[in-house]
Amino acid sequence: MLQNNSTLRSKIDQLWNKFWSGGISNPLTAIEQITYLLFMKRLDDLDLKRKADAEFTGEPYVSKFEGRWLPPGIPDKKDNYIEKELLRWSHFRHFSAEERLTHIQLKVFPFLKTLNGEESPFTHHMKNAVFIIPKPALLVEAMSTIEEIFDEIEKDANQGGQAFQDIQGDVYEMLLSEIASSGKNGQFRTPRHIIKLIAELVGPQLGNRVADPACGTGGFLLGAYQYMVTQLVKDPKGLKLDEDGFIRSSVSSQLTREVNDILNDSLYGYDIDVTMVRLGLMNLMMHGVETPHIDYKDTLSKGFPEKNSYQIIMANPPFTGSIDKGDINESLHLATTKTELLFVENIYNLLKTGGTAGVVVPQGVLFGSGRAFVNARKILVEQCELKAVITMPSGVFKPYAGVSTAILIFTKGGETENVWFYDMKSDGYTLDDKRSKLEGYGDLQDIVKQYKKRDQLKESDRKKKWFFVPKNEIVEEKYDLSMSKYKEDVFEEVVYEKPNVILAKLKDMENEINRELTELEGMLE
CATH class of the missing domain: 3.40.50.150 (Vaccinia Virus protein VP39)
Incomplete structure (x- = not known):
């Protein structure tokens, strides 16, 4: 369980506190917004890895950031198309705070919502999703902490000899453990080892x-x-x-x-x-x-x-x-x-x-x-x-x-x-x-x-x-x-001391108590 990593837990606490102080106090809303950022970061990392793997193995791979994209509601004109490469986390992380927030709100998040095509379950259920991080400073701080979380999880995974595991579930579990409503309506996660x-x-x-x-x-x-x-x-x-x-x-x-x-x-x-x-x-x-x-x-x-x-x-x-x-x-x-x-x-x-x-x-x-x-x-x-x-x-x-x-x-x-x-x-x-x-x-x-x-x-x-x-x-x-x-119970034979031995011990205990009481009385005179 990654929650036993004290450094990671500290980073999760920092992330949660930033959202709380930044005005997003509803636990599930905070978790959802954090997940969107985790998703942007992980999608970029995974795509870059798969591109590198494909080049090494010769297997065909089409990057999700290959080609151009037209934001919804924008006139279909050549100049309105966006290079998908500009929608990567590794690209917009270098923007200023205000530019970063506007870029994600108007371009990156709408792109993610349609990632798997119009007919996919992902697009269908993301239709009404909203990116509501309100402040540029909160976004910058959250992105910085998420990068630190990814670095720590990568370190934890490499030391354990395992591939990148359930970051979403681990972060979700840690966030739930911080709030009073954890487990409400059965919304708690089965431990990964189970x-x-x-x-x-x-x-x-x-x-x-x-x-x-x-x-x-x-x-x-x-x-x-x-x-x-x-x-x-x-x-x-x-x-x-x-x-x-x-x-x-x-x-x-x-x-x-x-x-x-x-x-x-x-x-x-x-x-x-x-x-x-x-x-x-x-x-x-x-x-x-x-x-x-x-x-x-x-x-x-x-x-x-x-x-x-x-x-x-x-x-x-x-x-x-x-x-x-x-x-x-x-x-x-x-x-x-x-x-x-x-x-x-x-x-x-x-x-x-x-x-x-x-x-x-x-x-x-x-x-x-x-x-x-x-x-x-x-x-x-x-x-x-x-x-x-x-x-x-x-x-x-x-x-x-x-x-x-x-x-x-x-x-x-x-x-x-x-x-x-x-x-x-x-x-x-x-x-x-x-x-x-x-x-x-x-x-x-x-x-x-x-x-x-x-x-x-x-x-x-x-x-x-x-x-x-x-x-x-x-x-x-x-x-x-x-x-x-x-199941058959296992009974262990218990050997008790003989009654006269037990009585002798009780007398010794009583004598010791009487002696200490006499000492206390002497102190009060």
């Missing part, structure tokens, strides 16, 4: 359609993309383990145009907050996904008809709310308005037969006794191959929420024979609000190791942190999936 863990367990492959029906800033989609790109790296030995024990690459010059096209058409996300949609689109584009498919849709509502569409779903859907009963999609048959249960059924519906999901749920889903809870678990056990239930400690989502959660891994249409349970005790970070990095990886890498070899051994000791439970036993327990239902 995303990497789930990607490792579900294993998305090139050509798979991957979805997140409640994608937020797009962290799971980015995690799937980075996992797939890493599998395509020709020399993975050149990559080092990151701070969580995973190997990941974000952008590789070894990818052909054909492979890039497949990856660009692989990732699909949906969210009911238009700000999250914009942030998610920019997040993926900042990491090399040229045309991400993220849309403003409520995937639980009647207006979302998709079914049987995806090979992989990775998600941490909101689990604190409910939906209007009259707006629930007709394909959802659980008699409930609880979103955590409806999303389980919805993810099942969205998967193609043979498709696999990795989903974070509150642990209440595992053992709730209501009919809807039981029926949701019945879908997982009877209509899927429920591969794994991984319980996580309650501090994983701090400081946003303290609820205990679990990861469910299941494949639609398979047959459940034995369910693999794992009791995660540590995710490699402290479980308090600070979430500081601990030495080692916690249980993360052991989970991956044991999960991938679980088929080699179906019997296990239920006194340990992982074990199997046969389907028939789960059915008998009304599909209860709680770890405590099946």
